[in-house]
Amino acid sequence: MSNRHRILIIEDEMNICNFVSTILETNEYQVLSAQDGKDGTTMVFSHHPDLVILDLGLPDMDGNDLIEKIRENSDVPIIVLSARTNEWDKVKALDLGANDYITKPFSTNELLARVRAALRNSRHQGVGERMIRKEFQVQDMIISYEKRRISIDGKEVKLTQTEYNIVELLSTHAGRVLTYSEIIKKIWGYSDSGSVKKLQVNMANVRKKFGEKPGEYRYILNELGVGYRMNQEEK
Amino acid sequence: MSNRHRILIIEDEMNICNFVSTILETNEYQVLSAQDGKDGTTMVFSHHPDLVILDLGLPDMDGNDLIEKIRENSDVPIIVLSARTNEWDKVKALDLGANDYITKPFSTNELLARVRAALRNSRHQGVGERMIRKEFQVQDMIISYEKRRISIDGKEVKLTQTEYNIVELLSTHAGRVLTYSEIIKKIWGYSDSGSVKKLQVNMANVRKKFGEKPGEYRYILNELGVGYRMNQEEK
């Protein structure tokens, strides 16, 4: 099967690299790997993978510099692997152009879910002819982009313009986290850190209208210190 | 001078036709004329004038049918001449695609102002490459389309989004009247007659912010029963 997705892993620790490779190969992905940043960059451009999984803690190069280097010439989706618990690193990687991140240690399901999300999103945002879907669906929620309406279990949920805009934005990147500053920039057109509060209040209002009780959010999930993510699991 | 504007007058009453012709020729326009609707339509397509001045009360054809016929194949600006005091006719003509109207009797200055406005607007909306201006200026008011800001006498006037949208819309068609339904459709996306009230209230608020006193409106003028017009006279 030659139309399998090609995934490049840039990771110096061999046991993690092997772990990831095994999972991906078992799931019909074609896997390439590089052990340092220099080789990794070269392979991105010589092998044009469909997805890059990148460890931020490489010995020879700073992970963020590597992302910038790749982004200068490629839109390939990048998932960042981060051992560090420090949120700031994740946020920076995402704002530099990474598409998602996974914190070590991670589960098989988590890895596969992220990979699927990254590949799906990149298909829908092909350069030039951006594929536009009419609807988004997760669990019992349906978003009609044409009507700008959202229904849960067939019953319409009445959102304000701002609320709808936020939910639509997250849904068009379902499965991947969007940083606070990304969201704020797209919703309000500028980005000051004070706006995070507005976003959180809107989030709370949306969740209440979605009929969700505190502690059991099914649609929009928070990533501490980073941002929000629209769930795409059917569960 | 061959780049003079060519204006076609479709008018059955010879004294009006001659009156208009004389005024226009004196002002360096090239004038063509037709005495009935049939000839008029033919000439629109055979002589491709830059502007059509059309009497609504022709003997052989209903004026509105004539507008529709012209609009099927041409975007030439049309100024309607109407003896009738009935506003409904003007509104219908405008909604069918006429660009402006003049009520008989009219003054030389009024005719020339309308002609200039119609020709100017059509230049800025050339098919395909719509020419976009960065600023609009009339008297001491300046609208910056990039900044979405309006200043009068150098002092910024703070408008709400809706208010700004209305003023911008009128300014991009300065000198010509826009019907209530045209404005409402563009501002609120739908058109129900009840919205005229909302528009009027917004108008009142804008005018107050512009520092205009009742009865001396310099920027936005009302046309009874028809709509609003952004003034373009420097006076």
Place this chain on the structure above:
DNA sequence: AAGAATTTGTAAAAGACTTTTACTTTCCGG
């Protein structure tokens, strides 16, 4: 594991904008 610090959640107040209402003023034909 308990407590401190940070981050997120949320109710409610405050503020801004929109829409409706009710009334006044202006316009225009007779």
Place this chain on the structure above:
DNA sequence: CCGGAAAGTAAAAGTCTTTTACAAATTCTT
């Protein structure tokens, strides 16, 4: 000049946005 229709406008009512103040959850520290 009068009367009806249309436009103007102040203010009330309603909705949405933003801020505030505090509660709850999460993570870090010890």
